[in-house]
């Protein structure tokens with residue numbers, strides 16, 4: 273079905289890898305974007321349908337039989353969306369109760385016509401649009417407008433990570449305020465982005481013997497695959513703020529589950545050692561890319577940790593809850609900016625409040641591959657291009673990006689490294705086996721923030 277429907281347009285897709293200096297797109301049939309749109313996304317939609325079917329009895333119990341009608345309509349809508357994707361139809365506008373529909377519709381309407389369908393659009397636009405459409409079916413239902421169809425997967429990931437959490441909880445107690453400990457924690461945190469949900473291939477048995485952070489960092493085995501490690505610059509940036517009354521770190525989260533646990537440990541470390549006076553976590557407003565953290569996942573995680581049978585894990589949970597009660601670890605106000613289709617360099621124009629919030633902070637840590645794609649605009653830069661250039665002016669504060677490499681977007685590598693990797697490990701850009709920790713200083717001057725937009729463009 274998919275084959276024949278795509279093949280009607282197939283002649284317009286190119287049997288090529290994504291060329292340099294272009295946006296990622298399903299148009300390039302040898303790209304990971306194509307594979308994702310052709311088979312991974314339909315698989316995810318099928319998984320949503322199966323989740324709904326298997327949860328039906330539970331939902332009927334909770335909402336009564338009326339929910340069956342919602343379920344029928346939603347399942348039909350997901351199936352329709354799947355067909356639209358396979359036929360590479362044009363994106364349609366949002367017409368329901370979506371709180372961000374104006375922004376989305378403005379964005380969609382401004383897309384050039386040839387770039388307004390799934391396989392022709394920039395991959396980031398098409399993928400974000402699919403996740404956004406999925407949730408709109410629930411938002412517009414009668415009873416399921418708050419339903420998170422990915423919640424079980426996220427919770428399962430944490431439940432399965434008991435041994436790793438226990439080891440990490442022990443290994444991170446009593447860490448000193450020094451670069452070595454900070455850097456190890458950063459690397460463990462980066463590694464957790466590799467082993468997110470569905471990639472949890474790492475061996476818990478191995479970890480169970482290691483309650484020492486040095487060994488854990490080695491188990492992570494990332495060092496040999498850490499292509500760029502600018503954690504010294506991140507450390508220096510935090511050191512520079514020493515003595516300031518307020519040191520805010522913005523933490524733009526990625527996945528829930530075990531990855532989020534390591535985010536919390538890093539936040540705890542920053543707060544405990546006065547490297548930050550406040551860590552502000554930015555989470556997603558709607559179910560996103562399967563495993564992304566939402567506000568309710570934060571609440572669920574902290575309470576899960578508190579009730580954990582391993583005393584050390586439970587102690588960490590209580591400590592985090594205290595930090596939250598003291599407003600040292602806080603959630604940023606919900607915004608749909610993170611679940612929009614836009615690259616981050618447009619933040620100053622589309623969400624000035626958020627941009628202003630960042631300008632008052634010492635550091636923003638962007639976690640994960642999708643955040644990286646949005647920082648770089650889902651664009652194939654020269655692999656040796658400087659990080660600062662690729663941000664295209666998005667420097668409201670000092671910025672750190674930490675991700676394992678899961679798509680063809682990268683920058684800041686020494687000349688020749690990307691070519692070498694391609695020769696020795698052709699899958700290196702999508703395997704998640706390689707990682708980067710990159711950093712750049714903020715723009716020194718934010719004076720243009722106070723001038724009207726027309727002046728900014730002139």
Ligand SMILES: O=P(O)(O)OC[C@H]1O[C@](O)(CO)[C@@H](O)[C@@H]1O
Pocket residue numbers: 308399465468526527561639640641642643645675676678679
């Ligand atoms: O959770 P992360 O690290 O943002 O990864 C999500 C990424 O993974 C992918 O599914 C590619 O594997 C992309 O869609 C996206 O960039």
